[in-house]
Amino acid sequence: MSDVVLSAGIRSNLLSIQNTAKLLDQTQNRLATGLKVNGAVDNPTSFFTAQGLNNRARDLNTLLDSMDRAVQTLEAADEGIKGVIKLIENAKATATQALTAKIIPSSVSSTTTGLVATQNASQITGIDAQDSFTIQVGTAAAVTINIANSTQALSAIIASIAAVANVTAYLTSDGKLKIEATNGEDLQITDVSGSTGNDLAIAGTFTNGVNRNSFESDFNALRTQMDQLVADASYQGVNLLQANNDLTVFFNESQTSSLTINSKLVDTSTNGLSISEITAKSWATDGNIRGAIDELDGAIANLRQLASTFGGNLSVVQTREDFTENLVNTLETGAANLTLADTNEEGANLLALQTRQSLGTTALSLASQADQNVLQLF
Known part of the structure; x- marks a missing residue:
């Protein structure tokens, strides 16, 4: 280009077209990216401020x-x-x-009636000296009740039964021996020696109670x-x-x-x-x-x-x-306000630059005609 000599008019119009093309590229880039600041070159202050805001x-x-x-x-x-x-x-x-x-005791009553607490073992049919039976409540360990001798009073036997945990024993109003598991657990009475339990009809397992x-x-x-x-x-x-x-x-x-x-x-x-x-x-x-x-x-x-x-x-x-x-x-x-482009404004700029580019091209053509007039002299 430096070896070619251009007239002042042509050079002026050429520079104008080049500037317009540069602005067109810039405007088209802004419309394509939506950003007016795409890098630090565009606007260092806005670029780095926006970058800090976005990082935070x-x-x-x-x-x-x-x-x-x-x-x-x-x-x-x-x-x-x-x-x-x-x-x-x-x-x-x-x-x-x-x-x-409410807890309802499991219980059993003897079939024998008319029993009196002062009677001794020899006076009660079915109770013999050295007889023994066990009483078990639920899963607790069975406890053995022994008839010590023939003179042992019924009251003593009843006291031995009542001494078992969660068991009570007493004579009813009609003289029956009643044994209860007070916690409602199953009551089990088993003869070990002799037949006291069977004779009094109190042997067996009784589940007629209610527990918790x-x-x-x-x-x-x-x-x-x-x-x-x-x-x-x-x-x-x-x-x-x-x-x-x-x-x-x-x-x-x-x-x-x-x-x-x-x-x-x-x-x-x-x-x-x-x-x-x-x-x-x-x-x-x-x-x-x-x-x-x-x-x-x-x-x-x-x-x-x-x-x-x-x-x-x-x-x-x-x-x-x-x-x-x-x-x-x-x-x-805030970051967007610093970097985003106004697409409406950039669209208007693009239209104006396209118009300016067309005008610049026409002006360059007119400027070149002045140089072409020289040819008419030959």
């Missing part, structure tokens, strides 16, 4: 994931608490039913389910209802703002619930059942207090999550 927005978006995880973990713990409370209420209903279910054993087993089964439900109330491996599962949630990218959600050990053997296992036959006493109900009421109170604490934590996390989402939107909007 990305960091906060990462924190939003951990906040959502904390929300789900808290909700899992809350569902666990609700489930345990329902099981406790079922256990309380079981205990209440046991309390209202089924309520005890049902209660213990519910207690086991409580612990199992608590163990399942986890989210991504974090269970706030078990020990050493504290969860820390960070709210800003520099980790200077955070909330630590403390886990609480909840099981039937600790102060989280403190629900004692019911030992066999302990509910034969109403006071023991009422004690179990008191423990259940205390467990519900503890769980409601824990649910309130977790609810407060959940409110904080959700508030910060909403705030962070809005802040991310603000940062991304």
Whole structure:
């Protein structure tokens, strides 16, 4: 180009066309990308400011994931608490039913009538010296009752029978010997030596009583389910209802703002619930059942207090999550304002530049005609 000599008019029009083409490329690039600042060359201040805003927005978006995880973990713990409370209420209903279910002793009465406490063994048909029989209540060990000698009074024999745990013995108004298993368990009387039991028609197994054993087993089964439900109330491996599962949630990218959600050990053997296992036959006493109900009421109170604490934590996390989402939107909007192109404006620019390019081409043609006039001189 430098070896070719152009007239001033042609050179001026050529430069104008070149500038217009450059602006057309820039405008078309902005329309294609939607950005007026595509790199640091376009506008260093706007580019790096927008980059900083977008970087912070990305960091906060990462924190939003951990906040959502904390929300789900808290909700899992809350569902666990609700489930345990329902099981406790079922256990309380079981205990209440046991309390209202009156125990009916298993019993047997002798067929012999007219017995008197002062009679001795030799005066009662079927009772002989050195006879012995066993009395067993439920699964307890059998206890042997011995007829010491022929002069042993019936009252002494009755006292020996009544000394067996959960057994009472007495003479009825018509003089029959009546033996009862007071806790409602099965009563079994078996002759060992002699035939005292058979002769008095008191030998055998008697299941005519009512006990609370089924309520005890049902209660213990519910207690086991409580612990199992608590163990399942986890989210991504974090269970706030078990020990050493504290969860820390960070709210800003520099980790200077955070909330630590403390886990609480909840099981039937600790102060989280403190629900004692019911030992066999302990509910034969109403006071023991009422004690179990008191423990259940205390467990519900503890769980409601824990649910309130977790609810407060959940409110904080959700508030910060909403705030962070809005802040991310603000940062991304600010970055967009610095870099996004106005497509309406760029469209108008493209139309104007295309018109200018056409005019420039026409002007260049006119300028070249002046040089072509020289040819007419030859």
